[in-house]
Amino acid sequence: MTDSKQICFIGAGSMAEAILSGLLQHTDTKAEAITMINRQDKDRIETLQNRYGIISPENKEAAVRQADTVILATKPKDMDDALAQWGDQIQSGQRVISVAAGIPTPFIEERLSAHPPVVRAMPNTSSMVGASATALCPGRNAAEADLDEAIRIFSAIGTTVVVKEEEMDAVTGLSGSGPAYIYYLVEAMEQAGVNEGLSPAVARNLTLQTMAGAARMLLETGEEPSELRRRVTSPGGTTMAGLNTLEKHRFQEALIDAVHQARRRSQELGNAFPSPTPR
Ligand SMILES: NC(=O)C1=CN([C@@H]2O[C@H](COP(=O)(O)OP(=O)(O)OC[C@H]3O[C@@H](n4cnc5c(N)ncnc54)[C@H](OP(=O)(O)O)[C@@H]3O)[C@@H](O)[C@H]2O)C=CC1
Numbered sequence: 001m002t003d004s005k006q007i008c009f010i011g012a013g014s015m016a017e018a019i020l021s022g023l024l025q026h027t028d029t030k031a032e033a034i035t036m037i038n039r040q041d042k043d044r045i046e047t048l049q050n051r052y053g054i055i056s057p058e059n060k061e062a063a064v065r066q067a068d069t070v071i072l073a074t075k076p077k078d079m080d081d082a083l084a085q086w087g088d089q090i091q092s093g094q095r096v097i098s099v100a101a102g103i104p105t106p107f108i109e110e111r112l113s114a115h116p117p118v119v120r121a122m123p124n125t126s127s128m129v130g131a132s133a134t135a136l137c138p139g140r141n142a143a144e145a146d147l148d149e150a151i152r153i154f155s156a157i158g159t160t161v162v163v164k165e166e167e168m169d170a171v172t173g174l175s176g177s178g179p180a181y182i183y184y185l186v187e188a189m190e191q192a193g194v195n196e197g198l199s200p201a202v203a204r205n206l207t208l209q210t211m212a213g214a215a216r217m218l219l220e221t222g223e224e225p226s227e228l229r230r231r232v233t234s235p236g237g238t239t240m241a242g243l244n245t246l247e248k249h250r251f252q253e254a255l256i257d258a259v260h261q262a263r264r265r266s267q268e269l270g271n272a273f274p275s276p277t278p279r
């Protein structure tokens, strides 16, 4: 992506940093083209400034006003206040992308008096290394060009898929929260290796390469996971002993329920922001 367009992040937390880092490493976006504002944490902005060379604007209102794309990256619970604080700076010629879990596009649209196009995105923190799985959906004022621009930004830091807005909660439960499930699995596998007598370093090395190798096998061979699993599992062998134990502990059911509960929580967050009366 070659791009000199200005991007202003409202919110400078983990997700904003992951997107920022991905954009700087994987696109031609220059640090000077990016401004970040938060609510109060000056140290955080200074850290990001030192780490990435981005601009900490003197005039925050102007930074929002002058951006081509404004990325909303506050916690869902802070979005209402953030829109009240910054929303009047956003004009119709600008584009808004929200990464907030659970917040429906109408909630944002109805709080922006200028009616700019809004695109909702659900990336994940693997954006940081250019490996996000991002789902996007357009709001009612977003034209194809607006969605395309959002796809362009997120394609640079991973894969993208366009979904219906009603599917965003499911996406959030699966791939938004998904990295945490994988890290949790890694923690358990490492601990298991250590329990069985390996050093932490060896356990980590073997776990990570096993994880990366399995992901590559799935991506590069296009084989079904069940078929790949079958090929590891000799009848009466070691894998079968391990898998039977996972089954006994209802491992798959636990994961399916985890995604379901995360999806429900995303929906709950959204329900806390019912279609508002315009300010
Ligand atoms: N973390 C993840 O894996 C993912 C997160 N998301 C979504 O991204 C969003 C951000 O999450 P995350 O980065 O984890 O959250 P963080 O808590 O790390 O960051 C939130 C940021 O919002 C800022 N903020 C709060 N209120 C305002 C305001 N009125 N004006 C400007 N900035 C404000 C905070 O500033 P201050 O610190 O000064 O209060 C902070 O910089 C959430 O909506 C989440 O649902 C989406 C996908 C994945």
Ligand SMILES: O=C(O)[C@@H]1CCC=N1
Pocket (backbone or CB within 6 Å): 101, 172, 176, 177
């Ligand atoms: O936990 C959360 O609420 C956010 C949204 C998706 C991932 N993290």
